[in-house]
Every structure is written in C-alpha cells, then in structure tokens.
Amino acid sequence: MTRFLVRRIPSALLVLFVTSILAFVLPRLAPGDPAVAVAGPEATPADIAAIRTQLGLDRPLVTQYLHWIGGVFTGDFGQSYVTHRPVTQLVGDRLGSTLQLAVLAALFMVVIGVALGVAAGSARGRAAKSFLDVLCSLLLAVPPFLTGLVLALLLGVFWRILPVSGEVSLLADPEIGIQYLLLPAFALALPQAAQIARLLQSAMWQSRSEEFVQTAVAKGASGTRITLRHVLRNSLASALVSFGMRVGELLGGAVVIEATFARNGLGALAVSSVNQRDYLVLQTLILLAVAIAVVIQLLTEIALSVLDPRIRLEGAPA
Incomplete structure (x- = not known):
C-alpha cells in the first residue's frame, strides 16, 4: 500500500500545481478590471491606478502568482x-x-446509481431493458438545473411537500435543514447516478460471460445468489472508479444548483x-474544488486497490 501511495501522490501534486496556474491565469483572461469594480463608476483614472497599486495588480503576473x-x-x-x-x-x-x-447528493448518487445499474444489469425482459435504458438516457440528457426546476414545481409549488428556496443548516435544525436539502441534492445527483448505472450495467453484462459465473450456473446456484455474490461483487470496481470522477462533477454542478435553489x-x-x-x-475556489476531487479520487483508488490487490502491484518494480 505504501508503494501504491508513493506512485499516486506525485501525480496528484502535479495536478494541483497545474490547477494553481490555470486558476491564476483563467480569471485574468476575462474582460474587466478588479480595480474598476472596487473603485466604483465615479472613480477617476488616478483612483483606479492607486487601487491597482494597493491590490498589487500593477506587478508582473509571475510575481503575483x-x-x-x-x-x-x-x-x-x-x-x-x-x-x-480574508479569503479563508x-x-x-x-x-x-x-x-x-x-x-x-453523493449518497443519492451511489444509492440510485447502484440500484439502477443492478436493475439494468439483471433485467431479463426486453421491455424492462428498454425502459431502464431510456430512463438512464433521460437522466443523462437533462441538465441538473432543469431537473431541479421540474422537481421544485411538482414538489414545492403544486403539492407543497418541500421548500424550494433558501436553506437551513443541518447543524442548527436537522429536521428542517434536510427538507431544504432534499430537492437540490436529488437534482444534482441524478445525472451522475445515471453514469454510474451505465458503467455498472456494462460491467455486470461482461461479468455474466465470465467462467466463474458459468460455473455457478452449472452448479445450480440461484439467480439472486449469482447476481449478488458473483456478478455484482466483481462489477463494483467500475462503479467505484466512476464514483471518484463523479464527485468532481458534483462540485461543479453545485454552482448551478445553488443558484437555482x-x-x-x-x-x-x-x-x-x-x-x-x-x-x-475565485482562484481559491477553483483550487479547493480540484483539491477535493483529487483527494476523493485518491481515496477511491485506495479503496479499489483493497478490492483488487492487482492494482497495487501495477507498475511495481519486479
């Protein structure tokens, strides 16, 4: 495990370094001057120049970085x-x-994604397979903000089951806070859950053709036992890898969802x-989002290496 981490950590640090450069450069490519925004519409050129000096914006970009x-x-x-x-x-x-x-949202993503993936990977009838394929395609195609608006109209306006705007901290009032969280979290999770479901479905179909599954069938094992103990167990690695990547997309989608709700x-x-x-x-937010995604991805790879020890040996010296 130590060798595995030693191989992964340098690449994670490299990602963070490149991200820091992009986080610094990209905001400055957009039109506009922070000094003008701070000075206000009635500021004179001298005022703006003084603010630029005060903020350090008159220094070379390399020095600022x-x-x-x-x-x-x-x-x-x-x-x-x-x-x-302070930004912190x-x-x-x-x-x-x-x-x-x-x-x-991550909890919803895992529960819904695994449930849909298992259902799609175990479906026998043509109608059931077609329905689950269409459902996953629909969840992937519809953006979270549109899903959020539909859910808000149905559950917040028409039926008035859940609040659709604002928030209450879970720490302050868990019962009320969870009500404000349900709709945005559900809307944020659905597209990512569909991605996990698709990968898990494909992995389960591939696992069913493996020799160990055919052996279990020949021994007369029940369909449920084969699905849960053999097929699903050997297909979860794909969903786990997908989970690490999906967390980063959750953080990106949170920007739109927070504005919607x-x-x-x-x-x-x-x-x-x-x-x-x-x-x-803005630089700090970009770096923080990527850092969280990198840490989650690293933890996912560690969990995956526990499930499949061959990953720890990949690239290890002979």
Missing part, C-alpha cells in the same frame, strides 16, 4: 478585493452549506466573485 502560491503553502490565501475579508473566512462561511449538499454556498460565492472580478477568491 509567486506571491499567491507562496501564501497558499502557509495557509494565507489573501484578502478579498471587494469585502477586504469567506470560504469557511460558505463551505458547510456546499459540503452538506455535496455529501447528500437560492442556497448561499460556495457556488453563490463563485458567481459573485466572477461578477466582481475578485481574483483571489
């Missing part, structure tokens, strides 16, 4: 251009809301940072 990344290594992500609060405080105030949404999480902070050209906040 090195100053920022040096602060990242010490835990200092700088201060917001607009609010003048701004992110910390919103992180809990987004994590609650992402964790519940008026949640005050990192997505809302990212949108306001883009509008206000608040580079330091």
Whole structure:
C-alpha cells in the first residue's frame, strides 16, 4: 500500500500545481478590471491606478502568482478585493452549506446509481431493458438545473411537500435543514447516478460471460445468489472508479444548483466573485474544488486497490 501511495501522490501534486496556474491565469483572461469594480463608476483614472497599486495588480503576473502560491503553502490565501475579508473566512462561511449538499447528493448518487445499474444489469425482459435504458438516457440528457426546476414545481409549488428556496443548516435544525436539502441534492445527483448505472450495467453484462459465473450456473446456484455474490461483487470496481470522477462533477454542478435553489454556498460565492472580478477568491475556489476531487479520487483508488490487490502491484518494480 505504501508503494501504491508513493506512485499516486506525485501525480496528484502535479495536478494541483497545474490547477494553481490555470486558476491564476483563467480569471485574468476575462474582460474587466478588479480595480474598476472596487473603485466604483465615479472613480477617476488616478483612483483606479492607486487601487491597482494597493491590490498589487500593477506587478508582473509571475510575481503575483509567486506571491499567491507562496501564501497558499502557509495557509494565507489573501484578502478579498471587494469585502477586504480574508479569503479563508469567506470560504469557511460558505463551505458547510456546499459540503452538506455535496455529501447528500453523493449518497443519492451511489444509492440510485447502484440500484439502477443492478436493475439494468439483471433485467431479463426486453421491455424492462428498454425502459431502464431510456430512463438512464433521460437522466443523462437533462441538465441538473432543469431537473431541479421540474422537481421544485411538482414538489414545492403544486403539492407543497418541500421548500424550494433558501436553506437551513443541518447543524442548527436537522429536521428542517434536510427538507431544504432534499430537492437540490436529488437534482444534482441524478445525472451522475445515471453514469454510474451505465458503467455498472456494462460491467455486470461482461461479468455474466465470465467462467466463474458459468460455473455457478452449472452448479445450480440461484439467480439472486449469482447476481449478488458473483456478478455484482466483481462489477463494483467500475462503479467505484466512476464514483471518484463523479464527485468532481458534483462540485461543479453545485454552482448551478445553488443558484437555482437560492442556497448561499460556495457556488453563490463563485458567481459573485466572477461578477466582481475578485481574483483571489475565485482562484481559491477553483483550487479547493480540484483539491477535493483529487483527494476523493485518491481515496477511491485506495479503496479499489483493497478490492483488487492487482492494482497495487501495477507498475511495481519486479
């Protein structure tokens, strides 16, 4: 396991390094000047120039990047251009809301994805297979914000079962907080669940043609036992690999979902940072999202290596 981690960690660090460069460069490619946004519409050119100097925007880009990344290594992500609060405080105030949404969405994603995948991989009749294929295709095709709007109309407006806007922290009031989380988490999870279901379905079909499954059939094992103990057990690796990749997409989709359901999480902070050209906040959010996705992917690979020890040996010296 130690050798496995030693091989994986350098590539994870390389991803984070490249991400830090992209996070720094990409916001600056967009039109607009943070100094103008901070100074206001009535500011004179001299005022704007003074603010640029104050924010350090008049320094060479390489110097700005090195100053920022040096602060990242010490835990200092700088201060917001607009609010003048530390970026860590701004992110910390919103992180809990987004994590609650992402964790519940990930739970829905796994439960729905595995259930659909097992159903599709075990379906015998042509009608059942066609229905599940169409359902997965529909979930993949419809974007989360549209699913969220439909769910909000049905469950929040027509039947008034769940709230459709705002949020209440689970820590403050778990019973009410979960009601505000259900719709956005469900809408966020559905496309990713369909991806997991498709991969699991394909893996199960492939596993059914393996010799060990045919042997179990010849011995007279029941269909349920074959599916759960042999086919599903040997197909879960595909779903597990997909889970690591899907978490990153969940974090990206949270931006749109939070706007749809008026949640005050990192997505809302990212949108306001883009509008206000608040580079330091936006850079931190991009780096944080990728860092979380990288850690989840690394943990997924560790779990996968436990399920299949051959992965730990892949690339190991002879």
